[in-house]
Amino acid sequence: MFSTSRSEPSRILALFVIASTLSISVFGAACTTATVGQPFSTCFDIYTNAGLTAAQFAADNPGLDCSRLQLGQKVCISSGTLPSNTPSPSPNGTCAEYTVVSGDFCAAIATKFGITVDQIEAFNAKTFQWKGCSALQVGFTMCVSPGNPPPISISNCFAPTLPSCSTSRSMRKVAYYAGFGDRRPCGINIAPDDIDWTPYTHVHFAFATITQGLQIQLDDADVPLLKRLVAQKGNHPQLKVIIAVGGWDFSESQPTRDLFSLVISSAPNRNTFITSVASFLSEFGVDGIEYPGAIERNAPATDTPNLTAFFKDLRTALPTQIISCAAPAGYWFLQGFEINKITSSVSYINMMSYDYHGQWDTNVAGQDPVTNPHTSILDMRDSALLYVRAGIDLSMGLAFYARTYQLANSGCKGYGCTMVGGGAPGPCSAAAGILTQFEVDALVKTGITPTLDIASETYWFDNQGSLVTFDQSDTWAAKSQFAATTCFGGTFIW
Secondary structure, eight states: OOOOSOOOHHHHHHHHHTGGGEEOOSSTTBOOEEETTSSOOSHHHHHHHTTOOHHHHHHHSTTOOGGGOOTTOEEESSSSBOOOOOOOOOTTSBOOEEEOOTTOOHHHHHHHHTOOHHHHHHHTTTSTTOOOGGGOOTTOEEESSSSBOOOOOOSBTTBOOOOOOOTTSOOEEEEEEEGGGGSOTTSOOOOGGGSOOTTOSEEEEEEEEEOTTSOEEOOGGGHHHHHHHHHGGGTOTTOEEEEEEOOHHHHHSTTTTTHHHHHHSSHHHHHHHHHHHHHHHHHHTOOEEEEEOOOSSOOOTTHHHHHHHHHHHHHHHOSSSEEEEEEOSSHHHHTTSOHHHHTTTOSEEEEOOOOSSSGGGGGSTTOOSBOOOSSOHHHHHHHHHHHGGGTOOEEEEEOSEEEEEEESSTTOOSTTOBEEEEOOOOTTTOSTTEEEHHHHHHHHTTTOOOEEETTTTEEEEEETTEEEEEOOHHHHHHHHHHHHHTTOSEEEEO
16 A cells, blocks of 8 residues: 555556556655656656645655756655665775766766765765766766775785776876977077967976075076967967976076075965065966976975975965976885875876986996886886875876987897996987987987887887987877876876
């Protein structure tokens, strides 16, 4: 029998007509329910076919918004309480889990489990790699009840595993434009206007520096270049321009190498610099700032908490602008960062996943002085594992240049050969151990056939007793694919 407070014959008949839509509870406190979409999808059709008036239906369903019904949602067609199908946490305290399938969205999932979208967001606030209801990923395991988030699946208790994401999602594509690129001594000069910015979402202008008075400044020769770069946004509205502070020479050489520590050392110093940054962004129409993590300056231990405080102050002063950080890819340097604290203040972090090896390996304790790729995808994977548990929005770095080694034995070929330092400078790079991509391409055009090392996804070739290790379009693509499938937020080219 149907348990109902209104037993008019017409209603009893109507209830039998839509019996396929009903779930009858044997408990007196529970109402009789109809399921949206089986077959009726509007409040009017449901209560009409149940023999109810609009007022009766509203009384049975207080707070129900008929404009937001979801397929599968239960509604009352009698007095009583809507039966709950909300999952409970597991006995061990872990939340009830649900794995997202194609076509899912939070409102539908909420309906399925008798919860709200706001509850889904709250349940997953601490779920690893949760990016919000607006960015659900097929295959993602989420919480649909209170409780501890789902554990990361790992093969053993010591080794984290990389997450998995769809490659169809939108990702950042970041480029760096170096001001000195327009005034190379070799004559290969590239102005902002010479580049098609269509594929890119962000471009970082390198570099601004810091004055002794703790003000951000730009070299006079770079001012017109930055203005021309910002002007590109007129033709490429998706493009965001960020000013990058630092540079290797500025960060490592005196008298400027200690300025990074000085800027972040106290609240007044941070405020002085940040105030100048805000004015700079406004003056040039720049969308944000990248501040580097200085990693090899033998800086004081206080730099670690001070850098965290700096990013927090910077975010307070620039609540809507882009703030990024260039961070190391190796554990030795990364341990000096409070990455888990910094990430809440920055828009994204550029992981410098290159220069894993180079001519400096001749002076590294425990490192054999042999040739190695400087952009091995195996090293990139290891770097990603350092960040993976923090759920950080990372961009993976792709190197647009080569590293070179002078071989101890010119007859040795490939990786693993003993080397004695960097290869000869190129006409454009003008430095031992490095060649620009233009120089690499010029050498290949002379008839050199590069060898692909499949394991590392890099190329190498011999150049008159030097080994050159670099990337080409297919290995860049392989690394970009790796970044996409392992949930990086994007890639950047340096």
